[in-house]
Amino acid sequence: MALFGRGEKPGTAGSAAQPSGANPTMGRRAFCRICNDYRNFSKCWLRAVPLNRCMCCGTVFDSPAKFYQRSLPVCPKCGEYLEHPGFEYGVCDGCNSKFELVGGAKPGLLPNRKQREEMNRHGKAWSPD
Ligand SMILES: [Zn+2]
Numbered sequence: 228m229a230l231f232g233r234g235e236k237p238g239t240a241g242s243a244a245q246p247s248g249a250n251p252t253m254g255r256r257a258f259c260r261i262c263n264d265y266r267n268f269s270k271c272w273l274r275a276v277p278l279n280r281c282m283c284c285g286t287v288f289d290s291p292a293k294f295y296q297r298s299l300p301v302c303p304k305c306g307e308y309l310e311h312p313g314f315e316y317g318v319c320d321g322c323n324s325k326f327e328l329v330g331g332a333k334p335g336l337l338p339n340r341k342q343r344e345e346m347n348r349h350g351k352a353w354s355p356d
């Protein structure tokens with residue numbers, strides 16, 4: 228079976244794998260607004276390069292720079308919040324929510340698809356603050 232892809236492995240088993248361009252960083256303890264308490268974030272990483280594909284729906288972005296002009300880039304297809312290069316992110320061990328980790332401030336939630344749907348259902352506009 229000859230597979231002449233572009234070096235892409237479809238559907239990496241397990242969801243823990245980070246796409247390339249992210250550097251793992253030290254886990255820490257931070258405030259999770261979903262759990263409403265301090266939780267361990269054992270999986271943290273620093274985004275090194277702009278995403279060229281959505282981590283949620285897999286849409287490939289032709290010109291990621293276009294989204295990254297906005298302060299809060301989102302996937303045009305599914306609305307997933309995209310990680311910014313130079314920013315650190317982490318996942319709450321308690322509820323598996325993704326946060327942007329900001330030194331000296333409460334981590335900012337990056338709601339996943341399910342959480343976004345939930346918020347839409349309740350008519351709550353999500354704000355990064
Ligand atoms: Zn998407």
Ligand SMILES: [Zn+2]
Nearest residue numbers: 259262319322
């Ligand atoms: Zn949590």
